[in-house]
């Protein structure tokens with residue numbers, strides 16, 4: 001999907017052009033001109049920074065590691081977005097992910113713009129000292145364009161609180177005497193990180209599903225008005241799911257997938273059974289439901305990997321069949337949570353997906369073509385922009401706490417997280433269940449609307 005972010009921006013603008021409540025005072029050619037300007041602004045990044053970091057490896061060899069920081073748009077506040085450490089990182093991908101951050105922040109009313117960073121490495125191939133050097137060099141090379149009021153990186157795939165701590169320390173070295181706590185988020189709690197930041201994305205992912213199937217549908221009288229019809233196909237799907245015990249499969253058992261799976265397992269409001277989870281090695285399957293807390297403990301004690309053999313399953317007292325890694329995607333389940341990599345559901349496997357609800361914990365796990373195939377089949381997708389925003393929302397709380405040097409309790413962080421995500425869900429779901437477009441389209445439209453109104457008022461459209 002990320003590849004098509006530009007296209008979606010354009011489609012959202014086309015839909016807004018028909019909406020006469022939007023920029024109502026502009027008519028005719030003036031209106032068309034404003035929309036063309038919006039298209040030009042939102043479909044291109046403001047800045048693409050690229051450097052080759054010079055790293056001395058443990059062997060003494062010197063290598064150059066390609067790295068990016070792409071700043072898409074800062075209309076709503078300082079640039080914000082993670083730094084991805086992965087071999088497949090490239091300029092187009094980082095640009096699209098930066099665009100997604102602009103839209104995600106706009107949608108959830110987080111006062112930041114959108115950016116993304118990337119380093120083309122497989123972190124597993126580097127020693128701790130080498131990774132430390134890569135993090136320091138990243139900050140040295142990009143130090144002029146980063147900062148608490150300029151651009152605030154965070155973790156993404158392949159990076160975590162350790163890397164953010166190292167990077168903040170280097171930022172502080174380079175800019176002595178200047179505020180530094182808000183320069184990076186996703187730090188460890190001892191270094192000014194927020195309680196609950198680590199769990200925030202996974203918790204938010206599960207919350208969006210629970211909110212749609214439980215809280216929202218149980219309260220139909222408050223929104224099932226004239227614009228909604230009982231035979232809306234999405235509403236039919238959601239009502240069907242809300243009425244029965246649910247079988248769930250979770251792809252990815254890292255920071256996002258494991259937390260979402262645990263939330264689902266512990267939830268008393270829906271009758272969930274997690275029948276499958278997967279990681280880079282295998283899918284674990286048990287039709288009676290997996291013991292998720294035992295799996296979380298196992299993973300914590302085994303370097304992040306799920307059990308890989310019958311012996312390991314036996315030792316941990318976990319009952320499960322070991323299937324191949326991809327099996328998780330096409331299981332006979334009600335809900336599929338995608339919390340691994342991007343482009344996991346594509347044209348070649350979309351038809352085999354049996355889940356009726358897909359929740360995107362990762363960014364862009366469903367390709368654009370697959371998105372259309374699934375939508376035609378009536379599958380509901382809670383898109384990345386909506387489902388996985390818990391991370392950046394709590395990053396925003398972390399940034400605020402760093403400024404005030406007043407820290408919230410974990411309970412307070414989760415209360416505010418739920419408030420914010422609930423507010424966004426409430427603003428999208430009535431239109432979604434009353435209309436004919438995907439939730440992704442409503443999410444993009446809402447975000448582009450917010451950005452457009454701001455840009456117009458700033459006098460940037462003509």
Ligand code: GLU
Nearest residue numbers: 081082154156391392395
């Ligand atoms: N990398 C995460 C995302 O894609 C979090 C970004 C942040 O906290 O700034 O949303």
